[in-house]
Amino acid sequence: xxxxxxxxxxxxxxxxTHLGAVPNLSEIGLAADAALNAMADAGLKPGDIxxxxxxxxxxxxxxxxxxGITPRxxxxxxxxxxxFMLHVRHxxxxxxxxxxxxxxxxxxxxxxxxIAGAQRPPEPATLNxxxxxxxxxxxxxxxxxxxxxxxxxxxxxTEEMFATVAVVQREWAGKNPRAMFRDxxxxxxxxxxxxxxxxFRILMCCLVTDGGGALILTSADRAKDFPGKxxxxxxxxxxxETGMISQxxxxxxxxxxxxxxxxxxxxxxxxxxxxxxxxxxDAFAHLPLYGLEDLGFVPRGEAGRYIMDRNTAPxxxxxxxxxxxxxxxxxTGMYGMFALQxxxxxxxxxxxxxxxxxxxxxxxxxxxxxxASGTIIFGRDRPS
Amino acid sequence: xxxTLEPGRPKPMPTPETKHFWDGAKDGKLLLQRxxxxxxxxxxxxxxxxxxxxxxxxxxxxxxxxxxHSYVIHHxxxxxFTPPYAIAVVExxxxxxxxxxxxxxxxxxxxxxxxxxxEVVFVPMDDAISLPLFRPAATPAAGRTGVSMGVE
Numbered sequence: 001x002x003x004x005x006x007x008x009x010x011x012x013x014x015x016x017t018h019l020g021a022v023p024n025l026s027e028i029g030l031a032a033d034a035a036l037n038a039m040a041d042a043g044l045k046p047g048d049i050x051x052x053x054x055x056x057x058x059x060x061x062x063x064x065x066x067x068g069i070t071p072r073x074x075x076x077x078x079x080x081x082x083x084f085m086l087h088v089r090h091x092x093x094x095x096x097x098x099x100x101x102x103x104x105x106x107x108x109x110x111x112x113x114x115i116a117g118a119q120r121p122p123e124p125a126t127l128n129x130x131x132x133x134x135x136x137x138x139x140x141x142x143x144x145x146x147x148x149x150x151x152x153x154x155x156x157x158t159e160e161m162f163a164t165v166a167v168v169q170r171e172w173a174g175k176n177p178r179a180m181f182r183d184x185x186x187x188x189x190x191x192x193x194x195x196x197x198x199x200f201r202i203l204m205c206c207l208v209t210d211g212g213g214a215l216i217l218t219s220a221d222r223a224k225d226f227p228g229k230x231x232x233x234x235x236x237x238x239x240x241e242t243g244m245i246s247q248x249x250x251x252x253x254x255x256x257x258x259x260x261x262x263x264x265x266x267x268x269x270x271x272x273x274x275x276x277x278x279x280x281x282d283a284f285a286h287l288p289l290y291g292l293e294d295l296g297f298v299p300r301g302e303a304g305r306y307i308m309d310r311n312t313a314p315x316x317x318x319x320x321x322x323x324x325x326x327x328x329x330x331x332t333g334m335y336g337m338f339a340l341q342x343x344x345x346x347x348x349x350x351x352x353x354x355x356x357x358x359x360x361x362x363x364x365x366x367x368x369x370x371x372a373s374g375t376i377i378f379g380r381d382r383p384s
Numbered sequence: 385x386x387x388t389l390e391p392g393r394p395k396p397m398p399t400p401e402t403k404h405f406w407d408g409a410k411d412g413k414l415l416l417q418r419x420x421x422x423x424x425x426x427x428x429x430x431x432x433x434x435x436x437x438x439x440x441x442x443x444x445x446x447x448x449x450x451x452x453h454s455y456v457i458h459h460x461x462x463x464x465f466t467p468p469y470a471i472a473v474v475e476x477x478x479x480x481x482x483x484x485x486x487x488x489x490x491x492x493x494x495x496x497x498x499x500x501x502x503e504v505v506f507v508p509m510d511d512a513i514s515l516p517l518f519r520p521a522a523t524p525a526a527g528r529t530g531v532s533m534g535v536e
Contacts, residue, residue, distance in 0.1 A: 121394075124395060124396055124397035125398070125399050129397065130399075130428070131396070131483060132483045133396070134396050135471055135483050135484055135515075136458065136462055136464070136469060136485065138462040141460075142456060142458050142462075142471055143471075146454055146471065146473055147454050148454070148456075150453060196459060197457065197458045197471075198456060198468070198493065199456070199493075200456070244428075244483075245473075246473045246483035247428070251453065251454050
């Protein structure tokens with residue numbers, strides 16, 4: 001049995017009521033706020049939900065009880081910021097297999113205020129604790145950009161190209177009232193911003209915010225009975241590569257991207273030319289370049305030039321990260337849920353920076369430091 | 385060149401699968417493992433080959449020669465470190481890569497060109513643990529500088 005493209009759809013989608021600094025809610029409170037908003041979007045109550053996903057060990061049961069849900073399907077997959085792409089993929093398979101009818105996928109993270117969060121440094125006996133932590137990495141800004149110099153040298157990529165990623169995404173953010181940073185910036189602004197971990201400066205790094213989001217999925221046969229327009233799931237892919245960025249096979253390309261992306265395209269039965277809208281998780285400015293190349297939108301080494309030529313900018317032929325991205329919209333620590341929300345808004349036709357006539361949106365996420373990947377392809381119409 | 389580490393640097397805790405590596409480091413030896421099926425070296429330590437799954441593996445002493453594969457220069461304060469400092473990944477002559485710090489040279493892009501020839505230096509944290517760090521090679525072997533060695 002294989003997944004039939006479009007047989008499952010998102011019928012409810014919402015973010016937390018507030019994004020940014022939300023000091024009055026803990027992590028589970030943010031997840032619940034998003035879940036209630038998504039249920040309101042779909043016209044559902046907790047008793048209508050029979051599947052639940054929340055990131056983390058022994059956490060789905062906490063949220064299920066908190067919301068008053070008795071699930072028949074549970075997923076606690078926790079591979080970093082793209083976990084929600086994997087939850088969507090797993091939920092679509094579960095619904096297609098009859099494991100549940102209506103699945104709720106939640107995210108809440110107190111990334112900025114750190115209220116009841118779950119972040120911990122690596123234990124000294126883990127592989128990360130023995131073979132990375134002693135050399136001074138301190139969070140994602142010191143780890144995620146480690147491959148960048150090798151990528152730059154291999155393909156002649158420049159700092160201006162990474163800066164342009166931030167500039168273009170700020171243009172998109174300027175069209176979005178909920179984006180955290182909306183004022184225009186220039187390449188010079190980025191290249192003169194505070195140094196974090198050379199070659200990356202602060203405007204090449206994502207925000208840190210509080211927030212959350214939730215998605216409700218059900219079978220396409222039921223999808224037309226809901227108040228909002230459905231976003232059909234055409235295809236999906238997932239993979240992991242490594243929990244240690246020092247052990248990434250190729251510093252110029254993500255193996256997890258190269259597995260997840262093509263799998264999703266093959267399942268959906270679409271070509272790159274069919275894609276109207278693209279989200280590529282941008283925790284840091286190099287990720288859209290790796291994503292564009294590893295998913296096959298541009299040849300190796302050409303993504304920087306492609307972005308400088310404004311192909312992904314407003315008015316370009318492949319609008320990308322149209323909410324402003326992790327660089328300008330919001331980033332709780334696990335941004336994948338927000339990329340998914342923007343893809344759903346775009347295929348529903350209700351995004352603040354709406355791209356005209358989006359039939360197909362590709363949403364690609366990363367987890368950890370090039371550690372994991374998930375890709376979801378959404379369609380406005382159910383394939384006949 | 386005497387290198388001392390600042391207090392506060394995270395200290396590795398060996399496990400049964402990695403104890404030989406840290407014992408070797410304490411004795412000034414960089415120990416890798418080799419797959420019995422393919423002859424390929426691998427890292428980090430584990431009691432089987434990541435290439436074929438065979439448990440027929442052996443421990444051997446690496447040359448200690450490496451090239452600078454990629455890095456960042458961190459500019460923010462971190463316990464145990466004084467910024468700016470490079471967090472690097474080096475490619476060992478035998479093929480595997482490992483995270484480390486580059487010592488004995490300025491922590492600047494100019495002093496740290498990619499593919500720079502390096503050699504290992506072990507710096508003690510305490511009586512049990514020494515860290516493998518790398519410094520620019522004293523006399524780069526002919527033909528090695530600027531060449532990515534790849535898998536042996």
